Amino acid sequence: MATLPTILLLLGASVVSVIVFRSVSLPPVLGYLLVGTLIGPHAFNLVEGFAGVQHLAEFGVVFLMFSIGLEFSLPKLYAMKRIVFGLGLLQVLATLAVVTAVLGAVGLSWQAGVALGGALAMSSTAVLTKLLNERLELDAPHGREVMGVLLFQDLAVVPLLIVIPSFSESPEQMATMIGLAMLKAVLVLSVVLFFGQRLMNRWFYVVARGKSAELFMLNVLLVTLGLAHLTERAGLSLALGAFVAGILISETQYRHQVEEDIKPFRDVLMGLFFVTIGMMLDVPLVLANAPLVLGVLAALLGVKFALMLGLSRLFGSSAGNATRTALWLCAGGEFGFVLLSEMGRLHLVPALALQAVLAALVLSMLLAPVIVQYSDRIVLRFAASEWLMRSMQLTRLAAQTMNTEQHVVICGYGRSGQHLARFMEQESVAYVALDLDPERVREAAAAGENVMYGDAARRETLVAAGVARASVLMISFADTRAAERVLEHVHRLKPDLPVVVRTLDEKDLDRLQRAGAAEVVPETLEASMVLAAHALRHAGVPTAHVLERFRQTRLVGYRALRGFFRGEGDADDDALDRDEARLHSILLVDGAHAIGRTLGELAVNELGVEVTAVRRRNIRAPEPSAETRFQAGDVVVLLGAPGALNAAEERLLQR
Known part of the structure; x- marks a missing residue:
């Protein structure tokens, strides 16, 4: 079992590495891999209880598969069926066939070829989706192809995780195990999906009626881990049960809230998983066989690029779009590490081959953002039609x-x-x-x-x-x-x-104005003003007065409308940014630090907080001046982010 000092070491090293890698715009997963490599048994050997850490990290895969299940949408699959089950299927099968043939030629078994082929066929969903979003290319032709192939790759992990464990058995036992595993999978999936679809909505409705974020989170963990345990008891993997749980919840109206709630668990545990993958990397062995590792890396990038280029062209893409799609998908991905971990546990491939592929996948993920960055230049250089x-x-x-x-x-x-x-x-x-x-x-x-x-x-x-x-x-x-x-x-x-x-709202208003916008139109605030215009007109307020009020509101940057008082109902609204500025009122009781002091003396603005109003004896004074002196019984209305509001409240009330 992992000791507390071991866990603290892992957390501390992970925090530092993620900060460093984010500062240079590299995926945090690479930071986790580096941490694992440095503190693992093949480098400084700083970790005790490696088996305990590895067992804990397995839950990272569970929550990752759960997240994929949440993304599983039959309408989405149907809309992209040609790309997902056409291009995506052929990409995975072609990679499996090529890798199996090459490894067979050098004397490895076809089981090792299929297992390694599955690992090498994967591309990074997390990295590529983020890059597509940042570059606004999700709706571009190559963006749709990339997303379709990534979706099929994610789905392909499920059967691979079922089949690979049987590869360590004899041919007769393997056939029996695969058939039995598939039968169990079909039976479990049929029962769970048939009855689960009917029960899940009702059960989540009962839980949601409690209006407790804590209860809702506990229920998500119960459903996820409960179904994972069920499939494990049936002789299948934990990951399959988590995937099924995600599918069930994806059909409910609570999908987006669940996705937000589960994300911290998934990210932290996935970080630990990648740390354990890094621990598997034998750096001295890799360095001693650097030509082999570089050869595997070149083969990975070259073969996947060539296969994807040909398949994309086969599906009617132009030379430019096909080249761009192939460049995006040629590197490895995080699910490759999941499959490599399973192979390492079962000793399916020689240690040197496993280390070479593991190192090549790490290097390819380092190169992926660079390849994407220069993909347009490469396409324009080599694709004349583009x-x-x-x-x-x-x-x-x-x-x-x-x-x-x-x-x-x-x-x-x-x-x-x-x-x-x-x-x-x-x-x-x-x-x-x-x-x-x-x-x-x-x-x-x-x-x-x-x-x-x-x-x-x-x-x-x-x-x-x-x-x-x-x-x-x-x-x-x-x-x-x-x-x-x-x-x-x-x-x-x-x-x-x-x-x-x-x-959408006032959150980015100042940021866009600083960037040079002449006018910024916050949708939510303008909709509120239109509603107010109708209400005031029916209340008898002259139209000219209403229009002048709105003109003044816009002139001062919607100051009077910024922020909102958050309630219990807002906690379940996934559309709200948890770091968004909000309003918070504080009663100054006898003995509060702010009593007798001016707003300027307290300097809460230095904390990133604005005092929007002060209510004294039921009279509300908006936008108080720096000379305003507080009295006992005053209610101070603050505007700021949650962390800044807490700091400001402490400054106002400290004794």
């Missing part, structure tokens, strides 16, 4: 806007962008809309709307859209990071061009 298509696209866009001046550039043609365009048409104002969804662009353009395919976050696209001649640019999508990229390009191309940005 360069030609990009040039034609920009030329077509520039040609359509060449004679247009003082027009409006609309970035994003979703619902908000289309509403904007219709207002422009009604007022006979010229506009050019840019969007990355090819289907939406095709249908809208066919209907005669002036929308073109293009990434507004790219400088050359904005140039082709005539930003230098435009009168205003509208960012209609609510993505702060992408909006900042657009603002940066606009500032360089035409610094005096007013840019109006849409955001």
